Amino acid sequence: MTPELRVTIEAICGAAVESIERFRGGDISGASAVKLADGRKFVAKSGPVVSVEAGMLRAMEAASTPSPRVIGCRDDVMVIEHLVARSGLGDAWDSLAEALHGLRELTSETYGWHEDYVLRHVRVENAPADSWSRFWAERRLACHLPHLEASLGRRIEKLAAALDAIIPANPDASFVHGDLWGGNVLASGNRITGLIDPCACWGDREVDAASLTVFDHPPERFFAALDLEAGWRERQPVYRLWMWLLHVRLFGVSYRPAVERELDTLGF
Numbered sequence: 369m370t371p372e373l374r375v376t377i378e379a380i381c382g383a384a385v386e387s388i389e390r391f392r393g394g395d396i397s398g399a400s401a402v403k404l405a406d407g408r409k410f411v412a413k414s415g416p417v418v419s420v421e422a423g424m425l426r427a428m429e430a431a432s433t434p435s436p437r438v439i440g441c442r443d444d445v446m447v448i449e450h451l452v453a454r455s456g457l458g459d460a461w462d463s464l465a466e467a468l469h470g471l472r473e474l475t476s477e478t479y480g481w482h483e484d485y486v487l488r489h490v491r492v493e494n495a496p497a498d499s500w501s502r503f504w505a506e507r508r509l510a511c512h513l514p515h516l517e518a519s520l521g522r523r524i525e526k527l528a529a530a531l532d533a534i535i536p537a538n539p540d541a542s543f544v545h546g547d548l549w550g551g552n553v554l555a556s557g558n559r560i561t562g563l564i565d566p567c568a569c570w571g572d573r574e575v576d577a578a579s580l581t582v583f584d585h586p587p588e589r590f591f592a593a594l595d596l597e598a599g600w601r602e603r604q605p606v607y608r609l610w611m612w613l614l615h616v617r618l619f620g621v622s623y624r625p626a627v628e629r630e631l632d633t634l635g636f
Contacts, residue, residue: 373445377402377412380440380447388412401450409450410439417486418446424481424568427543433470434562451562453554460555461586465593467560468576474543476570479503485567490617492546494569500539503571505531508610515617520627524613527606527636534634535603541570547611548579574600578607605630 374385384405391399399413413421419441425448428435436449457464480496480503493511497503505528513521527534545552546567554562577594580586581604591600609630615623 372443373412373414376443376445377410377447380442380445381408381410383408402447410447411436411450412445412447414445416444418444420483420485421566422446422448423483424566427474427568428471428563428566431470431473431543433467433473434560436562436564449562451554451564452556453561454556457550457553457555457584459558460553460560461590462593463555463558463560464553465590467563468573468594471543471545471576472540472573476541476543479541479569479571480507481569487567487614488618490614492567496570499537500541500572501531501535501537503569504535504606504610505529509613512613512617516613517624520624523628523631523636524609527609527631527634530636531606535606536572536597539572539574539597542573544569544571544573544575546575546579548576549582549611550580550584572607574603575607575610578604579611582608582611605633 374388377385377388381402381404385402386405387403389401391401399411402410402412404410422438422441425435425438429437434451436451439447439449441447478496478498479500481494482496484494485492493507495507497506509524509528509531513525516524545563546569547565548563552563552565553560554564573594574596577586577591577596577600580590609627612623612626612630616627
């Protein structure tokens with residue numbers, strides 16, 4: 369821990385830092401467990417866009433969905449509540465469905481977010497749009513074209529141009545976590561204790577359902593509990609592509625086959 373980080377955490381929390389220990393994992397944005405001299409425990413994250421994440425977490429605080437409370441944010445350091453958790457979703461799928469229904473309480477008149485986000489070197493473009501299909505085509509698909517191999521880029525470009533016929537233009541705009549997978553869901557027993565690390569926007573809630581099928585295997589009762597609109601299964605590959613394209617740019621071409629598989633399913 370640098371002296372500057374210690375000073376900032378102490379300024380936010382109003383108490384001396386006794387220890388700080390980085391959590392394992394966190395390929396994109398790491399976090400550390402902080403113990404204060406007065407016995408309180410928090411989680412600290414540092415980086416150039418933690419203030420954007422803090423805004424997303426504060427928005428989530430208004431929903432019935434459990435999420436960590438933001439203690440404070442200054443000088444590229446954010447301190448949040450330390451939640452009880454274990455690794456893996458286990459038996460908490462029913463609770464997760466309830467949590468996602470809670471996010472539907474948060475609504476907007478437009479799609480997108482008022483600030484862009486960044487995942488390592490990849491900018492997540494969030495400029496608001498009045499059409500969801502246009503937002504997804506431009507901000508989640510076509511934005512990757514300059515960074516993809518030409519033949520793959522052409523396939524993405526054709527899909528983006530046809531998106532009006534594949535996903536709805538004006539679904540209800542609710543809070544979308546945006547990076548929802550098992551590693552960003554905290555649970556204890558069969559209950560969710562918090563959703564963390566949002567990459568949020570206002571949009572179609574089907575995005576979070578799709579994200580959970582990238583690395584996880586939700587049971588059918590989970591999708592039944594979400595009560596998604598007719599045709600949701602056919603739209604899942606479009607929304608999964610966002611995650612796979614991010615992985616290609618963040619971690620390399622080993623994820624290209626996943627992108628191609630989704631494009632094959634969609635017929636592009």
